[in-house]
Amino acid sequence: MKVPAILATVVGAGLALLSWSQTWYELVLASNAGGGASDAIAVAGSIASPALAALGLAGLALVAALAIAGPGIRIILGVLEVLLGGSIVLAASLSIGDPVAAVSPAVTDATGVAGSEPTAALVGAVVATFWPTAAVIAGLILIVAGVLVLATGTRWPASSRRYRGARLEQAGPGQAAQPSSDHAIDDWDELSRGDDPTDDIVPTDDTGPTDDTGPTEPNR
Template identity: 85%
Template sequence: MKLPAILATVVGAGLALLSWSQTWYDLVLESSAGGGASGDAIAVPGSIASPALAALGLAGLALVAALAIAGPGIRIVLGVLEVLLGGSIVLAAVVAIGDPVAAVSPAVTDATGVAGSEPTAALVATVAPTFWPTAAVVGGVILILAGALVLATATRWPASSRRYRGARLEEDGPGESVPPASDRAIDDWDELSRGDDPTDDAGPTDGTGPTDGTGRTEPNR
């Protein structure tokens, strides 16, 4: 159930982000409102009507990457966070749907220069909603369901790829270890200081000269 849960998270968070960037309401001001011709509709995007959706949607996408590599214990924590995240998206959208006049108030201020909830509400003639507030609610519900799925199946997900596991260094054998390169360089330097050649496989010299490969020692020249 790992893939369905992750795909559902992508869909829910993506739908919340997409709705945030779209038009939520078509606003028409009263004829007495200053600035702008009367009767012209003003498109109010989700970034104005429900600005919190951007951060919530991005957090949902971040959960996707975390779920893909998390262990069983962390998945449960992420599942709880995903349920809470989906509920927050639903709440942010429902608040804007429940009071559209308050949701479009910043747009009224931008168009007329009038601030304050009551003055801006008096300037609103009509507020026509679009499909996108409902789409944001749907995205939040999908995230809630995806989080519940994670909680129900987190311990049965397959293990993550080996590339995400910690590396473990093993010794070559019992009691054997490879000295660090820095130690080997110091040993070679000490041998050179004593007059020995560290690259000579025949071993250190004893003053009688190197061997000739047959076990006999050649005289020094």
């Protein structure tokens, strides 16, 4: 279940970020708001629910962590993912529950009026799009993925060790092969004790045998 849980985390975090970048509400100012009040103003998720950006990025960070974490850490990450999904659902639900407050920053940008009550008085209509609901769905996906991690994370296969393999050095008869990394550690320990590991190396002469008897005269 490792791959489905990680894929669900990617989908949930990606959908949260996508929702954050889209238009959540179409705002129409009241007639007493001044010129241009009848023009609809697009309010993006970055204004209506700015926390979604950080929450979505945290979900993507969980993907990398889950891919390499051990069984114990996966349990902690699963709990964090459930909390992260719940935070996304809460952030989106607060915006859906009070759209007038969610579009208040846009009203301030358009009119220069600040404050929750003055901006609420200038709101004529607020029409929601699909994207606030999509953000809630993203949070629910992360919650399900987190529960899946909690339920199956301890049984996931271990991460690949193909990049951790050690080269075995040539061993003599009756000796077990020793990884080169272990050999290097042994050499370092000998140096720490003041011993030179190269003292036992016997120099070899590759020039072949030599004849010191000198040249011989031919038989007469």
